[in-house]
Amino acid sequence: MCGIFGVTGRHSAVDDVLDGLRKLEYRGYDSAGIAFIDDNILQRHRLVGRVGALIEQMDSVDQSASIAIGHTRWATTGAVTEANAHPHFDISGRIAIVHNGIIEQTNILRQRLIDEGVELHSETDTELIAVLTGMALDEGAASLLEALKSVLSQLRGTWGICAIHLDDPETIVCTRSGSPLVVGLSDDASFVSSDPHALARHTKRVVYLEDGDFAVLQPGTIDTSRIDRTRTKVQISTLEEVWQLDDLGNHPNHMHKEINEQPESLARCFQGRLDHESGTGRLGGLEMNERSLTAIESVELIGCGTAHHAGSVGVHLLEAIANRAARSHIGSEFRISQNVTEPTTLHIALSQSGETYDTLNVVQELNRKGADVIGIVNVVGSSIARACGRGVYIRSGPEQAVASTKAFTNTVGVLSLVSIMLGRSRSMDTAQGRRLVRDLSAMPNRMATLLDNLGTMDEAVSLVKDAKVVLFLGRGISSPVAAEGALKLMEIAYIPTIALPAGEIKHGPLALIEEGTPVIVLMPGDEHAERMVTSIDECKARGAKIILIHDEHLAVNGLADVAVPIPSCESLFSPLLSVLPLQVLSYEVALALGRDIDRPRNLAKSVTVG
Numbered sequence: 001m002c003g004i005f006g007v008t009g010r011h012s013a014v015d016d017v018l019d020g021l022r023k024l025e026y027r028g029y030d031s032a033g034i035a036f037i038d039d040n041i042l043q044r045h046r047l048v049g050r051v052g053a054l055i056e057q058m059d060s061v062d063q064s065a066s067i068a069i070g071h072t073r074w075a076t077t078g079a080v081t082e083a084n085a086h087p088h089f090d091i092s093g094r095i096a097i098v099h100n101g102i103i104e105q106t107n108i109l110r111q112r113l114i115d116e117g118v119e120l121h122s123e124t125d126t127e128l129i130a131v132l133t134g135m136a137l138d139e140g141a142a143s144l145l146e147a148l149k150s151v152l153s154q155l156r157g158t159w160g161i162c163a164i165h166l167d168d169p170e171t172i173v174c175t176r177s178g179s180p181l182v183v184g185l186s187d188d189a190s191f192v193s194s195d196p197h198a199l200a201r202h203t204k205r206v207v208y209l210e211d212g213d214f215a216v217l218q219p220g221t222i223d224t225s226r227i228d229r230t231r232t233k234v235q236i237s238t239l240e241e242v243w244q245l246d247d248l249g250n251h252p253n254h255m256h257k258e259i260n261e262q263p264e265s266l267a268r269c270f271q272g273r274l275d276h277e278s279g280t281g282r283l284g285g286l287e288m289n290e291r292s293l294t295a296i297e298s299v300e301l302i303g304c305g306t307a308h309h310a311g312s313v314g315v316h317l318l319e320a321i322a323n324r325a326a327r328s329h330i331g332s333e334f335r336i337s338q339n340v341t342e343p344t345t346l347h348i349a350l351s352q353s354g355e356t357y358d359t360l361n362v363v364q365e366l367n368r369k370g371a372d373v374i375g376i377v378n379v380v381g382s383s384i385a386r387a388c389g390r391g392v393y394i395r396s397g398p399e400q401a402v403a404s405t406k407a408f409t410n411t412v413g414v415l416s417l418v419s420i421m422l423g424r425s426r427s428m429d430t431a432q433g434r435r436l437v438r439d440l441s442a443m444p445n446r447m448a449t450l451l452d453n454l455g456t457m458d459e460a461v462s463l464v465k466d467a468k469v470v471l472f473l474g475r476g477i478s479s480p481v482a483a484e485g486a487l488k489l490m491e492i493a494y495i496p497t498i499a500l501p502a503g504e505i506k507h508g509p510l511a512l513i514e515e516g517t518p519v520i521v522l523m524p525g526d527e528h529a530e531r532m533v534t535s536i537d538e539c540k541a542r543g544a545k546i547i548l549i550h551d552e553h554l555a556v557n558g559l560a561d562v563a564v565p566i567p568s569c570e571s572l573f574s575p576l577l578s579v580l581p582l583q584v585l586s587y588e589v590a591l592a593l594g595r596d597i598d599r600p601r602n603l604a605k606s607v608t609v610g
Contacts, residue, residue, distance in 0.1 A: 001604040002100040003027040006069035009189030009219025017070040023198040026605035028074025031085035035096035036068035037169040046085035071098035074604040078123030088127040090134025094166040099126040101158035101179040172217040183207040190217040204239040240380045255401035263448035269410045279433020280424040281417035293425035298325040303350035306404040312480030314415035322422035331358030341371040352407035353606040354382020401598045439570040446567040460562045471519045472499040475528035481575045485582030492590040502535035515543035524574035525551035
């Protein structure tokens with residue numbers, strides 16, 4: 001969840017690293033730091049705060065370093081303090097290390113070093129790696145590479161590590177196990193980054209490190225090996241997609257921009273993928289013919305957070321459109337449950353970043369079992385995309401706000417196409433397929449119309465912003481949309497929320513409702529509308545204030561304190577519309593409360609630790 005960037009071979013190394021960290025800041029932003037070798041001195045600058053503050057600090061530092069590594073932190077082991085910020089040094093101050101991940105034996109190792117009389121300066125596990133690496137060199141390790149291999153062979157956990165040594169001022173040693181690192185190569189320099197997009201301004205020639213790889217980077221070159229000293233063949237790839245991350249245009253922040261980009265983003269997702277004539281989808285990345293589609297009996301969807309909610313929408317789509325049994329799993333729970341894999345089951349891993357730790361671990365386990373698994377991800381060349389080997393990119397473009405928006409709607413869009421393809425492989429006729437494809441193709445324009453007409457939500461904001469708790473209710477396919485709305489409000493406004501199917505309100509949650517409690521209700525034009533009215537009445541009788549997101553053709557007079565109509569559409573595709581007012585409401589509540597919209601406290605965009 002932290003961001004790592006390094007460069008060797010450029011006299012602008014420090015500036016390049018700071019720029020890289022700025023692009024990676026959504027991965028973690030509670031502290032930042034940089035280490036570099038200049039004039040035979042290993043220097044380090046760290047602080048609590050954003051990368052921008054580190055850039056300001058470095059403006060006053062006179063240096064011309066050609067090697068540097070940097071880190072932007074999301075705290076795991078150790079509090080948010082300057083002492084815990086990376087990079088960390090060994091005892092003698094000749095080695096600097098940055099690290100993303102978690103070492104499992106931290107307490108044991110810490111106590112062992114203290115018992116040996118070592119003075120530690122932080123609470124982190126990363127300092128332990130640096131100290132142990134320095135000790136390995138003192139004990140005769142031939143190089144920084146060999147010292148790191150010796151230390152890491154004794155550790156359990158996850159890591160993406162970059163290290164530099166004062167005595168080898170052109171070399172970066174890096175390695176990964178469960179935490180992503182990608183190397184970039186130009187003619188005269190080498191780069192390393194947690195995410196490939198941060199390399200785009202420097203090179204398109206990249207090497208994706210795999211778990212267990214060690215890489216020695218020198219200007220323009222890379223040498224890779226395994227822990228047993230076996231050298232490995234370097235596979236150079238071309239960076240497939242370059243994202244422009246920083247142009248906000250007229251938008252005040254990234255979340256506002258990304259909410260309003262969704263119509264265009266979904267249209268891009270559908271481009272070339274809608275077969276109006278045959279009434280089906282075209283997803284070549286699935287690498288499935290009619291026969292293999294027909295053979296699928298059930299679908300298991302795996303994701304975390306927003307991806308899990310999109311997967312839960314997908315369950316309803318797959319059951320209603322494809323007539324297939326489907327389940328949605330939280331990645332961390334799927335990992336620890338006893339799941340039997342069947343040859344007729346398709347597993348779908350869902351992740352915006354393609355690096356989500358728990359989901360990636362599920363993919364790796366499914367691969368070991370020989371299960372059929374595909375990825376639906378946003379980031380090209382990400383770990384999940386590579387581990388699955390086939391799948392679909394959702395084409396959302398960059399998402400820099402921590403709270404996901406575009407990825408939800410585009411993932412639901414792709415799952416809609418998958419459902420239609422599976423449905424057409426069996427009992428769905430051409431006419432029904434054409435109708436669904438036609439309705440789906442109209443969704444980007446409907447989304448644009450809704451966002452254009454939504455305006456501000458001042459009345460709803462006034463009901464929500466000071467609430468002790470907010471309830472979100474849905475039925476059927478709207479239930480996971482309610483969960484996604486609750487997550488958004490909790491993420492960026494820090495208001496406690498509960499989301500549940502409306503039928504469950506009587507089984508406990510009614511106890512939370514008192515005079516003025518906001519209850520946000522989703523009521524698309526489906527068969528559940530009448531029963532939803534009953535649930536609304538039950539809440540109103542206890543003093544709740546109702547914010548109703550409803551199909552524009554439903555009669556809702558007197559039903560709600562605030563009514564927000566959405567365009568009529570095929571009810572199975574209504575999540576693509578009903579989620580938009582929930583995103584906007586969460587955004588405006590957070591804005592009214594003065595929250596940091598793009599960088600909410602304690603969170604990070606890409607969750608790469610377990």
